[in-house]
Each structure stands twice: as C-alpha cells, then as structure tokens.
Amino acid sequence: MTTPSTRGWFQRLVAQEDLNFLLTNRVPRIALTRAMGWFSRIESPLLTRVSMAVWRCFTPLDLSEAKHTEFRSLKDCFTRELKPGSRVFDARADVLCSPSDGIVGACGEVRQGQVYQAKGFPYATAELFGPTQDARVFEGGSYVTLRLTSAMYHRFHAPADGTVEHVTYLSGDTWNVNPIALQRVERLFCRNERAVVRLRLRTGEPIALVPVAAILVASIRLHFLNVLLHLGRRGANEMPCQAPHTKGQEMGWFEHGSTILVFVPPGFELAEGVATGAQLRAGQALLKRVG
Template sequence: MRDKGLARFARLYGIDTSEAEKPLAAYSDVDDFFTRRLRPGLRPIDPSEDSVVSPADGTVIESGLVTDGHLIQAKGVSFKLDELLADTEAAKRLNGGAYLITYLSPRDYHRVHAPVGGAVIGWHHVPGTLFPVGSKSVVREPRLFVSNERLVTLIQGRRALGLCAVVMVAAVGVGHITAAYDQDIATHSRSFRRAKVRHARYDEPRPIAKGGEIGTFHLGSTTIVVFEPGRVNLSSFVSGDKTNMGATIGRVSTQKTAALTETG
C-alpha cells in the first residue's frame, strides 16, 4: 500500500521515478522518497578545471551580477545581499559578483551540491517565514528571499576561485533543511526554531569537492548561489530555463583560469 501511495504522489507532481536510486517500495514514507538520491551517474559533474556547475535541479528565476549590493528577484523587484546572507563581510566580498537563483519544484531532485571545489568555512542559519517561492510569489512578495528561513553555506573555492555562498531558502512546508557537511544542522529541530540568527565558522574548514553534497530540502524550495566579482563568468540564462545538478553553468574567468594553471 505504501508504494501505491508514493506512486500516486509521484504522478500528482510529475516525478520521474526512473531516476530514483531505489524502487518505490524501498522508501519508508513521503519524506524518504522526497529526499531520494538519484541513480549513480545520472547527473555527471563536469570535470573541466575551469567549470562551475549547477548546485541543483530546477528552474532559473533570475541571474546576473550583484549591483550596489542588490540582486534581482523578479522584474522591478530586488533584495539586499547583506540581508540575504546575514553576513556583512561576506556581502562586501561578493558585491559585484555573479549570481544564479533556481527554484526547485516538488518534482525536482532535492539535494543541493557544491558548484565549485574547495572547503566549507562556515554557515549561517536565519530563521524566518515560510512563504511559497513559486513564480507568482517572487513577484507578489518583494522581500521573499530575505524574509524566508534560510541556510547560508560559505565555500572558500579552490585556489583562485574565491568565496562562494550557497543559500538554501526554505518555503511553505519546507522548514526542514539538513546539511551533509555538519550533522548538527537540522533546521526543524528545537534549537534551530529559536528566533535568532545562528553563525558558525570552522577552525578547520571542511573539504568539499565540486558536485559534493551540501544539504537537503525536505520539500521544494530555492537555491541562490553567489560568487566573488571577477571570478566566474556565468552562462546566459533567462527566467524559465531548466538546470540539472552538475551541468555547467559557467566558467572561471580567463585571468583566474591562468591562476589555476599556475598554482597547479
């Protein structure tokens, strides 16, 4: 009966069950299925030295350059980077850099991965609302991404790649985010429910490979990835484009590619 219920759930949201690591009968409940891993090799990671890869499966909401500390949420609607990150120093470093906002629908794969190799140097958990994050909401709620609960992961990119922020934004029904690099992070737990921003910096940064797992949404939501200025040239995206985790979304800038080669 359980797998029949999951089959109905999959049909309702148009989930391609053939991509799942296990057959439906092997999943214990909806959350177990929703946070499923994919079959090995289904999302190959671009191995090129200069490639930057998509952190998630989903649909592009916006992309561009952080301008005067602001990112575009939708036409005519922007939000402040320092509010998003809850980290003034990181926001200063990332101001002027490239960003990509991707929406994960209920049908998508819900694990989020590192767009570049390097080390996780810290994180911030910002409590907040759980507004929906679909296409209508990004227009209707002008402060959506800085109002909703979120987990900010800071990655120091390998060699010349600089700082990268990967933001997992919660949404209605998704106040539960877990991190692969730190088992103590579970945003639905009582300690994380307190109305207080939590910060952590690691004395020993935690290595992560390009395409390595960062965390999991326990339902659909949004990822925002931001790079240091001059480090990454993103591919051209328009709202509505589809992305797959591991696919190339950009390249390290020409000067930085030379630096990568020189530092071997």
C-alpha cells in the same frame, strides 16, 4: 487592440494566479509546514503510496532515475538518491557547476548591493546574508537563482573543489517561492528561513550558496555539520567549520523543494545557456571564470 477574447483570457489568468497565491500563501504557512514535516516522516509504505498517487495528480513525479522506488515515508521519496551516474559534473577547472537540479530564475550582476527575485522586485544582499555576514565581496559579481519544484531531485552538491568555512542559519517565514509569489511579495527571500553557506574555492575565491526554505519545506540537512536546520532554531545560528569538498560531493538536501541562490565575486560570468527559465541538472555548467 485588445479584443474581448484576449481580455477574457487575461482575466482568467489573473484569477488563476490569485487562487494560487491564496492557497499557498494566505494560509497558516508555518503551522502547515510543521504539519507537513510531521506527516512526511510517518513510516507507512501504504500511506506513502497513497500520498504519492495524490502527489502525482498535481505534478509529474519521475522516479526513473531513483536508486530505489519503494519508500518508507514521503520524506524518503523527497530526499531520494539517484542511480550512480545520473548526474555528471562538468570537470573543467574553470567551471562552477549547478549544485542542484533547478529552474533558473533571476540572475545577473550584483549592483550596489542589490539583486532581483523577479523583474522590478529588488532585495539587498546584506539583508539576505543577515547581520553577521559581509556580502560586499560579491559586489560586481554574479548571482543565479535556482528553483527546485517538489518533484525534482532534492539533494545539492558542491559546485567546485573547496572548503565550507562558515554557515549562518536564519530562521524566518515560509512563503511559497513560486514565480507568482516572487512577483507579489517584496524581499521574499530575505523573509524566509534560509542558510548562508560560505565556501572558499581551492583557487582562493569566496562563493556562497544560500538554500532558502518555503511552505511545506522548512528543513535543510547539511551533511558536513550533521545537523537538520529547521523552524525550531530561532535567530541567527553561527556555525563555523572547515569542511573540504570535492566538485560534485553531496552537501545536503531539502525535504520538499525550494530555492538555492548562488553568489560569486567578480571574475566569473554565466555559463552558456544559463538564463531565466532554463532548466538545469546538477552538474551542468552554471558559471565560468572570465579570461
């Protein structure tokens, strides 16, 4: 039976979610994202310290693992390097590692070309990958959603030995990718700016990493292309390449915090402990070969 007290708690929760959604999505998202990009690049140690103090009022920012703790700009803090040895990648040959720190969102099997961003909110892999990329190779395979909060380590790494063969950059919106938005905005990942990074493992299997940008973060740096992907690149930008990577090698970074989607073909399963809500660090086992 629902009591007045439980009804009141539920109503307060809904009101908080409504306010969060309003403040992060019912705003000029792209304009704010561009403004944040400009602000984060201002090189002023004093302004950076003040901005970080304000930032800490809203989220726990832990710099204990950072290689440096003094920054010229907010961007330098967002994209900070860590001390050597802070992230150790699982060396087992049958394991694909988490490419980044993150909180596991929806994960599971790709079925009939569909996956989920949240319970009851499916989207098509064909739409996510864009009109030029074939996602059918991942039918019956697995996917994992990794959400990076603003305070997390923002760099991402190769989950295994292999070669990046192609990148498709798709410009788009900058909806927030927090759980509240994922439960309210249909096909959100397919609407947002994103890059489809296609890799072939040394053992021959294709995999894909799809970094998805969000409000206040619409810049993705890919080191192997020496290019910054951002809102100014309209349409589908095709970038074929042959970029070998070893497991754990840094691939790029987000300039704030967002999401990486990982896709693998049949023959893999989720590693032990990988489930919705689990918090992972780059290098931990994410998927493993079956058999």
